[in-house]
Amino acid sequence: MHNLTKERFEAMVIKAADMLIARRADTRARADFATWKMMAKLNGTSALPPEAQNFLASYRKLLERMDDAEASEATIQLMYRTYYAEMGGAGAPPELPARSREPVMESGNVTAFRRLPNKPKHAAPNAKRPLPVALIFACLVVVYVAIRYYWR
Numbered sequence: 001m002h003n004l005t006k007e008r009f010e011a012m013v014i015k016a017a018d019m020l021i022a023r024r025a026d027t028r029a030r031a032d033f034a035t036w037k038m039m040a041k042l043n044g045t046s047a048l049p050p051e052a053q054n055f056l057a058s059y060r061k062l063l064e065r066m067d068d069a070e071a072s073e074a075t076i077q078l079m080y081r082t083y084y085a086e087m088g089g090a091g092a093p094p095e096l097p098a099r100s101r102e103p104v105m106e107s108g109n110v111t112a113f114r115r116l117p118n119k120p121k122h123a124a125p126n127a128k129r130p131l132p133v134a135l136i137f138a139c140l141v142v143v144y145v146a147i148r149y150y151w152r
Helices: 002-041 050-065 068-086 133-151
Strands: none
Touching: 002 050, 002 068, 050 068
């Protein structure tokens, strides 16, 4: 029974490591694809490494058969599988849960920024104000003089 639990534990550790590699590979694939796609729009494809040019060529071929979103996701999945193997993932890359994102609306190269929420004011208008420094100093002088007068 002890060997069975040890084997299960080792399998869970390996699976956790593979999931970490899978998340890294997916993140890297999505970031690289977005960068390469933008460089292609700016006619900078020749500056990309050969691997990137190959992925973009397969993306263009997929665009002939499907719309942009499907072609992009298919290319990202291809890149994900490649990166997963490069990063040392064991076996077939695991399926990652779909990312919940807001739909991206392409509007050229303009990014819409959200306004930050207003910060609450620190002090209420009717709050007591701290004593001025001069008043505190005057009180200390009075106490000092009173003590000196008392000791004489």
